[in-house]
Amino acid sequence: MAQPLNIHGFPQAILHLDANAFFASVEQAVNPELKGKPVVVGKERGIVTAVSYEGKALGIKRGMTIAEVKRRFPQAVILESDYEKYALFSQRMFEILRGFTPIVEEYSIDEAFADLKGLRRYHRASYEEIGYRIKETIKKELGITVSVGISLTKVLAKIASNWIKPDGLTLISGREIHHYLEKLPISEVWGIGPQTEALCHKLGIYTALDFARAKEEFIKKHFTKPHYEIWLELRGIQVYPVLETFKNSYRSLSKSISFTPTADKEFLLSQSAFNLEQVCFKARRYGLLAKKLIYFLKDEEFKVHSIEINLPYPTAYPKELLPLLRKAFENLFYEGISYRQVGVILTDLSPKRSFQLTLFEKSSQSIEMKEKLYEALDSIILKYGRTFLTHGVSLPVTKEKPLYKGKSLKIPLLPIHLL
DNA sequence: TCTGGGGTCCTAGGACCC
């Protein structure tokens, strides 16, 4: 039943748009003096977050330390990232896209999918021409370049937009699919990570075409649902729709921190508590409460150990969650084992006012008091920073402690004891 | 790149219930 691979024409048309070296491009667009120069963004983090194409040409890469860039490329312009600026450009870019089709999915800050099906007549243009106009409009209005890919499915459109990198426009029609998949390593297909790549190699699959040409039974036998779906998409059969999302809600919120592996119980617990406080703070800022708390530890071998805790009622208050976190920690932590990361995830989220209190007067009163208390605390945190005010358990976090790769974390030591 | 941080979705297996 699932055959295609050679399809006549364009029964569906999905566009994928990918802004090139987005953060660096925005900086160049805003400040023309930076045009043609190697621009590096990420000064505040100490590592390269984005590099302009001029910088890439020199050999500057993402993840490189800023110190190394300074030493090896003194001509590079190094900037702090300005997320608000990028978000504005991003929104404007999506608006332009919406001027061509109403069906737009904001996939990430610098990427979008759009459905162009049936719009050739409306625009009196081929899909290629539509793609070209989108690119030109963005270039003219925002001063940045994007790479555009158009094909039958999201997975193929991703391959297309990736085909020519800065300022590209690539169409993959149903007839030419095999031509593009032929030399594409399987690992470059969206959704195929290192684990699946290894499995593919074991099965004698090296290119995207090898995968796409495999028999349906074979795929179903050796792979799970997500990869079966990718197999369909590579053959031009649409599985993933373009979702018109209004990216305003989260399914989960998390906070985690990595450090040089340690078996120090007190340290691990305090880091965990600190993450809990932070993630709760974040949830309150979004006006969200969680019905479930997930706590996890990552050991030296990168194995994750986690525990899910169902909460009796939605909350985002550390005071209520701290005892549960402590218990979870006691269950997961093994004496003598070193851990490299701890983290907390809040999930099963709901808006703050969406649940009615059916509890007794007394507890509803205490909840109200808690809310008031945390409102006050939040405003202090906003003013003076996250580490100014913490619960007692998180306290050791604020001491100086060897952290990641020999770097130490220095946080002022002045917390107010609480609760 | 030997592996930071914040997300999403899927699955195997156990518990529980006819």
Place this chain on the structure above:
DNA sequence: TCTGGGGTCCTAGGACCC
């Protein structure tokens, strides 16, 4: 009491993405 099949729900862990 033992046995078995089937469905559903939940949990811990895995894989992948930007």
